[in-house]
Amino acid sequence: MVNVAILGFGTVGSGVAEVLAKNGEHIDQKVETPVRLKYILDVRDFPESPFQDKIIHDFSTIENDKSVDIVVETIGGATVALDYTRRALRAGKSVVSSNKELVAERGYELIQLASQMGVSYLFEASVGGGIPILRPLSQCLAANELTEICGILNGTTNYILTRMIRAGLSFEAALKEAQENGYAEKDPTADVEGHDACRKICILASIAFGRHVYPRQVPTEGITGVTLADVAYAESCNRKIKLLGRAVKELDGKICAYVAPHLIDAEAPLAGVEDVFNAIMVKGDAIGDVMFYGRGAGKLPTASAVVADVMDAARHIRSRKRVEWGPGGEDVTVSPEGVPFRWYVRCAGTAEKVRAAGLDAALLSRSGAPADEVAFLTRAMPRGELMSALSGMELGSLFRVLE
Amino acid sequence: MVNVAILGFGTVGSGVAEVLAKNGEHIDQKVETPVRLKYILDVRDFPESPFQDKIIHDFSTIENDKSVDIVVETIGGATVALDYTRRALRAGKSVVSSNKELVAERGYELIQLASQMGVSYLFEASVGGGIPILRPLSQCLAANELTEICGILNGTTNYILTRMIRAGLSFEAALKEAQENGYAEKDPTADVEGHDACRKICILASIAFGRHVYPRQVPTEGITGVTLADVAYAESCNRKIKLLGRAVKELDGKICAYVAPHLIDAEAPLAGVEDVFNAIMVKGDAIGDVMFYGRGAGKLPTASAVVADVMDAARHIRSRKRVEWGPGGEDVTVSPEGVPFRWYVRCAGTAEKVRAAGLDAALLSRSGAPADEVAFLTRAMPRGELMSALSGMELGSLFRVLE
Numbered sequence: 007m008v009n010v011a012i013l014g015f016g017t018v019g020s021g022v023a024e025v026l027a028k029n030g031e032h033i034d035q036k037v038e039t040p041v042r043l044k045y046i047l048d049v050r051d052f053p054e055s056p057f058q059d060k061i062i063h064d065f066s067t068i069e070n071d072k073s074v075d076i077v078v079e080t081i082g083g084a085t086v087a088l089d090y091t092r093r094a095l096r097a098g099k100s101v102v103s104s105n106k107e108l109v110a111e112r113g114y115e116l117i118q119l120a121s122q123m124g125v126s127y128l129f130e131a132s133v134g135g136g137i138p139i140l141r142p143l144s145q146c147l148a149a150n151e152l153t154e155i156c157g158i159l160n161g162t163t164n165y166i167l168t169r170m171i172r173a174g175l176s177f178e179a180a181l182k183e184a185q186e187n188g189y190a191e192k193d194p195t196a197d198v199e200g201h202d203a204c205r206k207i208c209i210l211a212s213i214a215f216g217r218h219v220y221p222r223q224v225p226t227e228g229i230t231g232v233t234l235a236d237v238a239y240a241e242s243c244n245r246k247i248k249l250l251g252r253a254v255k256e257l258d259g260k261i262c263a264y265v266a267p268h269l270i271d272a273e274a275p276l277a278g279v280e281d282v283f284n285a286i287m288v289k290g291d292a293i294g295d296v297m298f299y300g301r302g303a304g305k306l307p308t309a310s311a312v313v314a315d316v317m318d319a320a321r322h323i324r325s326r327k328r329v330e331w332g333p334g335g336e337d338v339t340v341s342p343e344g345v346p347f348r349w350y351v352r353c354a355g356t357a358e359k360v361r362a363a364g365l366d367a368a369l370l371s372r373s374g375a376p377a378d379e380v381a382f383l384t385r386a387m388p389r390g391e392l393m394s395a396l397s398g399m400e401l402g403s404l405f406r407v408l409e
Numbered sequence: 410m411v412n413v414a415i416l417g418f419g420t421v422g423s424g425v426a427e428v429l430a431k432n433g434e435h436i437d438q439k440v441e442t443p444v445r446l447k448y449i450l451d452v453r454d455f456p457e458s459p460f461q462d463k464i465i466h467d468f469s470t471i472e473n474d475k476s477v478d479i480v481v482e483t484i485g486g487a488t489v490a491l492d493y494t495r496r497a498l499r500a501g502k503s504v505v506s507s508n509k510e511l512v513a514e515r516g517y518e519l520i521q522l523a524s525q526m527g528v529s530y531l532f533e534a535s536v537g538g539g540i541p542i543l544r545p546l547s548q549c550l551a552a553n554e555l556t557e558i559c560g561i562l563n564g565t566t567n568y569i570l571t572r573m574i575r576a577g578l579s580f581e582a583a584l585k586e587a588q589e590n591g592y593a594e595k596d597p598t599a600d601v602e603g604h605d606a607c608r609k610i611c612i613l614a615s616i617a618f619g620r621h622v623y624p625r626q627v628p629t630e631g632i633t634g635v636t637l638a639d640v641a642y643a644e645s646c647n648r649k650i651k652l653l654g655r656a657v658k659e660l661d662g663k664i665c666a667y668v669a670p671h672l673i674d675a676e677a678p679l680a681g682v683e684d685v686f687n688a689i690m691v692k693g694d695a696i697g698d699v700m701f702y703g704r705g706a707g708k709l710p711t712a713s714a715v716v717a718d719v720m721d722a723a724r725h726i727r728s729r730k731r732v733e734w735g736p737g738g739e740d741v742t743v744s745p746e747g748v749p750f751r752w753y754v755r756c757a758g759t760a761e762k763v764r765a766a767g768l769d770a771a772l773l774s775r776s777g778a779p780a781d782e783v784a785f786l787t788r789a790m791p792r793g794e795l796m797s798a799l800s801g802m803e804l805g806s807l808f809r810v811l812e
Contacts, residue, residue: 025552025695036551130549136696138541138549146533146541148439149428149716275702278681292428292713293539296703299678300696310695313552 008037008320011045011068013090014081015052015061018104018131021309022078023057026316033313037320044074065090069097076319078312079103084111095119095127100319104131104312110205114218117330126322128315128329133206134159134284136307137300138314143213143288144329150290152214152255156408159206159251159265161282161302162190162197163229167247168280170237177232189282199228200249200265207251210286211263215255218334219263225342227266236352236403238372239381245269246277247405260340269350269383270408346388348407352381354400363395383407411440411723414448414471416493417484418455418464421507421534424712425481426460429719436716440723447477468493472500479722481715482506487514498522498530503722507534507715513608517621520733529725531718531732536562536609537687539710540703541717546616546691547732553693555617555658559811562609562654562668564685564705565593565600566632570650571683573640580635592685602631603652603668610654613689614666618658621737622666628745629668639755639806641775642784648672649680650808663743672753672786673811749789751810757803758783766798786810 010026012019026033026043034040045068046060055061068074077094079101081087087108094101095116103109109116109129120127130140134157143152158164162184169180181198184190196202204226211219229249240247248270253263270277275297279285284302289295301307351367360367360380367382375381379402384392392404413429415422429436429446437443448471449463458464471477480497482504484490490511497504498519506512512519512532523530533543537560546555561567565587572583584601587593599605607629614622632652643650651673656666673680678700682688687705692698704710754770763770763783770785778784782805787795795807 021695029552029554029694032554033552136693137699138545141549142541142545145721146544146714146717148720149432149436149713151432151435273681273683275681278676278678280676290539290713291432292424292709292716294704294707294710296540296701298699298701300699304697306695307697310552310693311549313695314549317551318548 008039008041008075008323009044009073010041010076010078010316011047011074012043012078012080013047014079015046015048015050016080017305018308018312019046019078019080021305022080022312025306025309025313033317037317039320041316041320065093069093074099075323076100076102076316078316079105080312081105082107084108088112091116092119095123095125098123098125100126100128100323102312102315102319103127103129104308105129106132106202106205106209110208110221113209113212114331114333121330126319128319129209130315131308131311133209134286134298134300135302135304136311137284137286137298137302138311139210139286139298140213140329142298143210147288147290147293147296150292152288152290154252154254154289155207155210155214155286156250156252156276157207157210157286158248158276158279158284159203159286159302160197160249161284162194163203163249164279164284165189165282166198167229167232167249170232170234171246174234176234177230198230200226203249203251203265207253207263207265211253211261212331213329214253214288215261217332217338219253219261219339220334223339224263224265226264229267231403232267233403235372235375235379236405239350239352239370240269242370242372243383244272245407246272248276250408256340256345258340261338262340262342262345264342267405268408269405343390344388346386348386348409349384349392350381350403350405350407351384351392351396352379352402353396354378354402355380359399365392365395411442411444411479411726412447412477413444413479413481413719414450414477415446415481415483416450417482418449418451418453419483420708421711421715422449422481422483424708425483425715428709428712428716436720440720442723444719444723468496472496477502478726479503479505479719481719482508483715484508485510487511491515494519495522498526498528501526501528503529503531503726505715505718505722506530506532507711508532509535509605509608509612513611513624516612516615517734517736524733529722531722532612533718534711534714536612537689537701537703538705538707539714540687540689540701540705541714542613542689542701543616543732545701546613550691550693550696550699553695555691555693557655557657557692558610558613558617558689559653559655559679560610560613560689561651561679561682561687562606562689562705563600563652564687565597566606566652567682567687568592568685569601570632570635570652573635573637574649577637579637580633601633603629606652606654606668610656610666610668614656614664615734616732617656617691618664620735620741622656622664622742623737626742627666627668630670632670634806635670636806638775638778638782639808642753642755642773643672645773645775646786647675648810649675651679653811659743659748661743664741665743665745665748667745670808671811672808746793747791749791751789751812752787752795753784753806753808753810754787754795754799755782755784755805756799757781757805762802768795768798
């Protein structure tokens with residue numbers, strides 16, 4: 007018998023309880039030992055819930071109960087969740103988490119602690135909701151030297167961009183629609199400013215390249231600056247605007263990681279990822295491009311990823327499972343500032359001015375553009391070089407072009 | 410030290426030797442014990458190969474060498490490969506295979522034998538080349554009750570269809586081009602008649618649904634009947650023709666599996682899978698749709714999947730890894746004949762005749778169609794019902810419409 011305690015009875019936590027209950031027989035069969043939900047920790051009571059008899063309010067009950075083998079942390083944030091995760095691991099329990107913020111900020115430390123205690127710290131659900139990505143990265147692609155990870159990692163912003171592209175809604179109108187549909191929070195900052203995608207690319211880069219990449223090392227730009235004019239210019243050159251988290255292994259072995267809107271080829275597989283779907287493209291030296299696609303969020307998809315980790319931890323209760331990486335440091339990453347990219351630029355000015363700037367630019371056009379607006383794609387150059395060439399011109403939008 | 414022997418020094422076998430050599434350090438680090446290639450078995454000599462000192466010609470050398478822990482079988486077919494796989498497993502060695510024919514025909518038996526011997530039988534490379542699919546199916550999606558697997562499982566036919574759709578080549582011309590580019594064999598039967606896709610859907614269905622599905626239980630139709638007229642009609646209703654392997658769990662728990670060309674929505678993720686790429690869509694009760702995309706064949710992608718299995722077997726040399734399923738049987742599958750589908754029909758006739766047949770048909774049109782040609786989409790119905798309604802009309806093409 008393997009006993010499980012869930013921390014936090016919110017969307018994901020309650021989803022985990024439901025999946026454990028609904029697919030219980032199927033799960034026991036696969037694990038070869040019964041997996042039982044023993045406690046749910048929350049500050050609230052849930053008198054109407056079928057799980058109300060499992061609800062407790064004191065973490066030390068779980069901490070001190072030797073029969074609890076696996077703790078599921080779905081609290082979120084990096085304060086209380088950090089404290090409980092440390093205490094659970096120290097008490098010799100495996101921890102399964104959907105908390106991307108905690109893994110991105112403290113992953114290395116918690117993996118080390120789990121390793122010392124001979125237990126597992128698993129967090130498949132922290133990236134890409136139910137899409138299997140962390141385990142394939144660390145196991146199935148293990149024979150490859152990975153060179154790049156690039157993904158649509160946030161469903162809210164992908165929904166907003168899809169509605170701007172397909173229905174011609176402004177950013178504000180698309181955001182409002184996303185909120186009405188429950189795809190965006192009342193305070194959408196973490197999504198639209200790219201922080202959520204940043205945490206996810208940190209976790210992916212850490213697994214792929216073997217050293218912890220921290221969010222503060224990853225320059226992050228959201229989609230609040232994307233306009234319908236940009237959408238139209240992108241379409242004019244057969245491209246789509248997508249918010250991408252990217253981590254590229256440079257020739258010196260350092261990791262160039264960032265989150266920003268990109269123009270991508272309309273025929274590329276990532277361009278076909280619409281609405282709230284996520285997709286993660288991985289490049290390896292032997293395998294070439296591999297893509298993983300699915301619902302990046304939502305109660306049941308995320309819960310099913312958590313439960314898969316619970317099953318894996320349960321099967322390896324005496325031989326911990328390893329998804330791990332080495333320590334971070336300033337030597338791990340390189341700033342994207344010095345790296346050349348092709349750019350899309352929209353600014354106030356004229357074709358003559360752009361030509362005079364020596365940018366070797368491919369001019370774009372859209373119907374209804376004001377006379378003093380100009381937009382173009384550049385050759386590959388570092389941002390600083392581009393900014394010097396553009397000095398004196400009022401900048402509208404500046405996005406990378408993915409090739 | 411873990412010693413490996415490769416059986417068969419063809420495309421995949423030599424790729425495995427190369428990946429082991431090239432990424433050796435990286436692999437040793439991940440496995441935490443050195444993985445060494447000791448023997449390569451082939452009937453030929455390879456005096457020019459850097460691996461020529463490993464080449465042997467007698468399988469019993471491997472069978473009787475207690476220091477060989479893992480045997481990589483890349484011979485193909487189900488005769489010699491079956492004999493050697495059985496003998497390797499009986500000698501207590503784990504076997505890693507890229508041989509889809511053998512797994513599809515004998516998987517259950519070989520998994521049982523591996524289980525009795527306490528070793529692993531792994532075959533990630535047998536489906537989707539380098540795309541991680543079997544392990545995610547059996548592990549990451551383990552908390553789900555899976556309901557359907559549907560995929561573009563053969564790169565050769567997908568290349569041919571892509572060239573028909575994009576370049577307007579006839580089937581014959583596209584096949585010739587594929588052969589010239591090395592994407593199709595001189596005898597293309599196994600690909601274009603769907604046998605290769607059939608073996609892969611058998612393996613996927615067996616893992617997803619837990620019972621062995623044999624190729625003889627899977628009605629299989631290739632793409633030799635697809636014409637440019639069909640491509641044009643599909644385009645007229647915003648669809649694309651793709652060869653799909655499908656396995657659906659019906660309400661009675663039986664599996665309806667088949668391989669056939671389908672009309673699919675041009676906006677669907679599978680429709681964006683072009684050229685030699687493969688993709689596998691999985692539906693689960695909790696996760697919804699998940700898709701895995703990448704190169705489904707090729708020396709290095711396939712070899713990297715084999716090596717990932719080798720690494721996994723090496724890490725679990727004393728605690729075998731399980732990718733497994735139960736026995737097959739006539740009760741496992743249900744014929745697609747009795748299952749209703751929407752159909753695309755192209756036949757000799759007139760709109761009046763079709764209307765008179767009471768098919769509730771949506772008529773299609775294309776430029777340049779002969780006066781006596783008619784094409785349409787039907788409502789969902791079993792094939793038999795459709796065939797009765799069409800009796801007396803000369804049939805051109807009949808494909809399912811995926812919704």
